[in-house]
Amino acid sequence: xxxxxxxxxxxxxxxxxxxxxxxxxxxxxxxxxxxxxxxxxxxxxxxxxxxxxxxxxxxxxxxxxxxxxxxxxxxxxxxxxxxxxxxxxxxxxxxxxxxxxxxxxxxxxxxxxxxxxxxxxxxxxxxxxxxxxxxxxxxxxxxxxxxxxxxxxxxxxxxxxxxxxxxxxxxxxxxxxxxxxxxxxxxxxxxxxxxxxxxxxxxxxxxxxxxxxxxxxxxxxxxxxxxxxxxxxxxxxxxxxxxxxxxxxxxxxxxxxxxxxxxxxxxxxxxxxxxxxxxxxxxxxxxxxxxxxxxxxxxxxxxxxxxxxxxxxxxxxxxxxxxxxxxxxxxxxxxxxxxxxxxxxxxxxxxxxxxxxxxxxxxxxxxxxxxxxxxxxxxxxxxxxxxxxxxxxxxxxxxxxxxxxxxxxxxxxxxxxxxxxxxxxxxxxxxxxxxxxxxxxx
Amino acid sequence: xxxxxxxxxxxxxxxxxxxxxxxxxxxxxxxxxxxxxxxxxxxxxxxxxxxxxxxxxxxxxxxxxxxxxxxxxxxxxxxxxxxxxxxxxxxxxxxxxxxxxxxxxxxxxxxxxxxxxxxxxxxxxxxxxxxxxxxxxxxxxxxxxxxxxxxxxxxxxxxxxxxxxxxxxxxxxxxxxxxxxxxxxxxxxxxxxxxxxxxxxxxxxxxxxxxxxxxxxxxxxxxxxxxxxxxxxxxxxxxxxxxxxxxxxxxxxxxxxxxxxxxxxxxxxxxxxxxxxxxxxxxxxxxxxxxxxxxxxxxxxxxxxxxxxxxxxxxxxxxxxxxxxxxxxxxxxxxxxxxxxxxxxxxxxxxxxxxxxxxxxxxxxxxxxxxxxxxxxxxxxxxxxxxxxxxxxxxxxxxxxxxxxxxxxxxxxxxxxxxxxxxxxxxxxxxxxxxxxxxxxx
Numbered sequence: 091x092x093x094x095x096x097x098x099x100x101x102x103x104x105x106x107x108x109x110x111x112x113x114x115x116x117x118x119x120x121x122x123x124x125x126x127x128x129x130x131x132x133x134x135x136x137x138x139x140x141x142x143x144x145x146x147x148x149x150x151x152x153x154x155x156x157x158x159x160x161x162x163x164x165x166x167x168x169x170x171x172x173x174x175x176x177x178x179x180x181x182x183x184x185x186x187x188x189x190x191x192x193x194x195x196x197x198x199x200x201x202x203x204x205x206x207x208x209x210x211x212x213x214x215x216x217x218x219x220x221x222x223x224x225x226x227x228x229x230x231x232x233x234x235x236x237x238x239x240x241x242x243x244x245x246x247x248x249x250x251x252x253x254x255x256x257x258x259x260x261x262x263x264x265x266x267x268x269x270x271x272x273x274x275x276x277x278x279x280x281x282x283x284x285x286x287x288x289x290x291x292x293x294x295x296x297x298x299x300x301x302x303x304x305x306x307x308x309x310x311x312x313x314x315x316x317x318x319x320x321x322x323x324x325x326x327x328x329x330x331x332x333x334x335x336x337x338x339x340x341x342x343x344x345x346x347x348x349x350x351x352x353x354x355x356x357x358x359x360x361x362x363x364x365x366x367x368x369x370x371x372x373x374x375x376x377x378x379x380x381x382x383x384x385x386x387x388x389x390x391x392x393x394x395x396x397x398x399x400x401x402x403x404x405x406x407x408x409x410x411x412x413x414x415x416x417x418x419x420x421x422x423x424x425x426x427x428x429x430x431x432x433x434x435x436x437x438x439x440x441x442x443x444x445x446x447x448x449x450x451x452x453x454x455x456x457x458x459x460x461x462x463x464x465x466x467x468x469x470x471x472x473x474x475x476x477x478x479x480x481x482x483x484x485x486x487x488x489x490x491x492x493x494x495x496x497x498x499x500x501x502x503x504x505x506x507x508x509x510x511x512x513x514x515x516x517x518x519x520x521x522x523x524x525x526x527x528x529x530x531x532x
Numbered sequence: 533x534x535x536x537x538x539x540x541x542x543x544x545x546x547x548x549x550x551x552x553x554x555x556x557x558x559x560x561x562x563x564x565x566x567x568x569x570x571x572x573x574x575x576x577x578x579x580x581x582x583x584x585x586x587x588x589x590x591x592x593x594x595x596x597x598x599x600x601x602x603x604x605x606x607x608x609x610x611x612x613x614x615x616x617x618x619x620x621x622x623x624x625x626x627x628x629x630x631x632x633x634x635x636x637x638x639x640x641x642x643x644x645x646x647x648x649x650x651x652x653x654x655x656x657x658x659x660x661x662x663x664x665x666x667x668x669x670x671x672x673x674x675x676x677x678x679x680x681x682x683x684x685x686x687x688x689x690x691x692x693x694x695x696x697x698x699x700x701x702x703x704x705x706x707x708x709x710x711x712x713x714x715x716x717x718x719x720x721x722x723x724x725x726x727x728x729x730x731x732x733x734x735x736x737x738x739x740x741x742x743x744x745x746x747x748x749x750x751x752x753x754x755x756x757x758x759x760x761x762x763x764x765x766x767x768x769x770x771x772x773x774x775x776x777x778x779x780x781x782x783x784x785x786x787x788x789x790x791x792x793x794x795x796x797x798x799x800x801x802x803x804x805x806x807x808x809x810x811x812x813x814x815x816x817x818x819x820x821x822x823x824x825x826x827x828x829x830x831x832x833x834x835x836x837x838x839x840x841x842x843x844x845x846x847x848x849x850x851x852x853x854x855x856x857x858x859x860x861x862x863x864x865x866x867x868x869x870x871x872x873x874x875x876x877x878x879x880x881x882x883x884x885x886x887x888x889x890x891x892x893x894x895x896x897x898x899x900x901x902x903x904x905x906x907x908x909x910x911x912x913x914x915x916x917x918x919x920x921x922x923x924x925x926x927x928x929x930x931x932x933x934x935x936x937x938x939x940x941x942x943x944x945x946x947x948x949x950x951x952x953x954x955x956x957x958x959x960x961x962x963x964x965x966x967x968x969x970x971x972x973x974x
Binding site: 111117128137157165195196210391404410 | 537538553556557559560562563564565566567568569570571575576577578579580581586599601602606607609612615616619620621622623624625626627628629630631633634637638641649650651652655656657658659662663665666687688689690692698699701702814815820821822823830833834836837838839840841842843844845846847848849851852
């Protein structure tokens with residue numbers, strides 16, 4: 091694991107900045123303080139967004155190949171109109187009857203396998219995972235949680251405690267167990283599922299021997315913070331079955347892969363041929379409006395809901411629902427996931443072509459429009475690979491293209507454009523990546 | 533403590549409902565399930581809101597004397613215009629420079645005592661309290677949390693575990709200690725602070741003897757879920773000092789009293805003459821938009837922020853900031869808290885007049901526009917007082933006025949109108965309450 095937990099960030103004094111930016115940063119530091127880290131060595135400053143583009147105060151355009159929250163693009167007029175229209179009519183809470191809440195809940199559930207027929211709304215992906223853990227612990231009677239070794243699942247106390255990605259300063263729960271992934275461990279694809287299952291079984295054994303028991307396997311099915319380890323499809327199925335056998339629930343964290351990111355499916359878990367017990371939603375659900383959800387099987391959802399008095403003031407309010415409803419309508423009507431899959435193939439072949447020409451590109455992995463591109467030649471030391479990834483990201487930023495890094499060594503480029511990305515944007519991105527590779531690796 | 537955790541709710545089969553509502557409820561139950569409880573014996577169904585009023589599908593108006601989220605009234609045009617305008621320009625996240633975030637953070641901090649000079653944004657009050665607990669535990673090195681005996685602080689795993697209000701089904705943390713309040717215990721005001729301090733000192737002693745230590749005193753300074761125990765001002769000061777002496781932090785949960793609810797002050801803790809270490813904000817901050825914050829002293833905020841990698845995707849996004857900025861502008865420009873204080877005096881004297889005429893009103897307490905009105909004659913059994921409160925709330929609902937209940941026995945009317953309430957609304961409310969009392973108590 092890298093020692094710097096957010097390598098791609100601004101460090102005071104490291105870069106010469108224009109007065110406008112350095113003054114704003116000074117004011118920002120004084121009132122927002124150390125929690126608020128800025129991306130890039132030279133932070134970006136945006137005042138306008140539209141579709142795939144963000145604009146700085148001088149009108150310079152930056153191509154966004156990083157943000158998955160505005161999945162339909164920045165400032166989508168139809169989504170914003172739905173939000174504004176609803177805000178002008180009523181923002182009801184869920185303790186009152188309001189048909190839109192029920193209509194949208196039914197529409198959302200229809201996108202899931204039949205077994206998943208209940209939904210509870212939240213405001214953020216962290217709230218979704220936090221609630222899913224509460225439900226899993228309540229329904230199973232156990233405490234243990236199994237996650238991947240570099241997982242990130244949220245910012246609440248309970249989710250941060252099962253997020254090894256956050257590093258040493260954030261204490262892990264005594265009841266969390268981390269499992270290695272076959273990909274980073276160098277296990278061939280044919281043995282990947284067996285390797286993963288063996289890791290899971292060993293974690294279950296340990297949790298049981300300590301009387302903790304297993305409440306849940308909590309996984310992002312594209313393992314985005316571990317470095318985008320998407321293959322082979324089916325990889326997690328036997329491990330998930332082992333967890334259910336042991337009395338635990340399977341929670342699919344769809345904050346990253348959900349809502350068509352993987353192209354071929356609406357939900358990432360479908361790629362692995364499993365039906366989880368609980369599914370957690372967040373980021374792209376409202377194209378930027380704070381809304382999330384837990385979707386799940388009736389049994390654990392009702393067991394929790396009937397006994398624990400759960401309510402969430404803002405969650406499910408009609409404005410958020412109307413916004414999310416517009417997002418789902420557009421995703422389905424305009425076949426956004428299908429188009430994203432097609433465009434991801436264009437991006438994939440462009441990246442492979444670059445990889446063949448540059449020894450600096452070690453490997454490329456993707457599921458739909460979520461790409462991980464490993465930087466640094468085979469056999470290069472971890473620190474050099476990492477420095478190279480950071481150099482490429484910052485060269486591209488200076489060139490007007492936004493991406494960042496991921497993975498245990500943060501040497502994997504994280505490429506995750508809004509789903510409305512077109513071929514022309516892919517070509518601009520590929521040209522910029524090539525320029526950056528030449529600049530960085532020579 | 534009452535056995536039914538949400539007495540004022542719909543129970544299937546208890547009330548005859550029109551087909552339109554019963555069908556909507558059946559669909560709602562099928563997809564949202566048991567977590568989603570409806571208020572009132574006969575649920576309300578709203579399709580439009582404006583100022584102090586909510587409207588059902590038949591155009592019947594209901595006077596809202598319950599909702600503090602739309603503090604400036606339902607569907608405030610100026611707030612909504614600020615939200616829509618910003619959504620059309622940019623919804624930036626906090627990893628990019630954006631001046632509005634810094635401008636608003638500075639304006640918000642100016643409303644606090646000088647010692648409180650840092651802010652971190654969240655999306656909900658639960659997220660605010662969850663983060664404040666993380667900061668307090670990190671900064672103190674201790675785990676223990678002291679709360680009032682019927683406190684509610686949120687819906688995340690960590691906040692629910694310090695919320696005895698949620699009842700037996702939600703397990704309390706082994707490190708939480710509950711303290712009794714002087715008011716419900718019948719302690720005279722002159723001894724109230726000493727009583728509270730003694731309770732706190734005893735909790736600290738117990739936490740220290742078990743090696744848990746005290747991380748925080750977490751309190752809502754108007755004790756709204758305990759039954760609105762607001763007096764005497766200063767009540768909590770010596771207890772808070774004892775916590776700080778013992779190495780713990782004082783967290784003021786301002787989700788209920790904050791943003792001028794108490795009229796005389798912007799923040800509830802000011803009424804008690806204390807400066808907390810951390811302050812948590814939520815509900816009214818965005819007049820319905822999901823936004824919250826933790827405001828605090830530099831030392832614990834920086835200690836946490838510099839080491840723990842905290843980030844929250846939606847929190848501090850420019851649309852939420854622009855919305856909250858409009859709310860703060862209107863609160864200050866139109867002197868909403870000052871007007872709320874004046875109107876609260878009109879409401880208070882009306883309630884006192886009613887109390888003199890009806891033995892069913894036992895006591896009235898308020899801080900600004902947050903009122904608790906105890907139902908049932910002195911000496912009446914708890915169950916009878918509680919039934920009476922429930923009958924009054926539902927009679928008023930049928931009469932077109934919205935309130936609910938609070939307190940350990942849920943026999944206190946919770947009266948908490950939007951802050952823009954006018955004298956004419958108070959008169960309508962008082963007339964309805966009087967009709968309900970006559971109907972219920974005879």
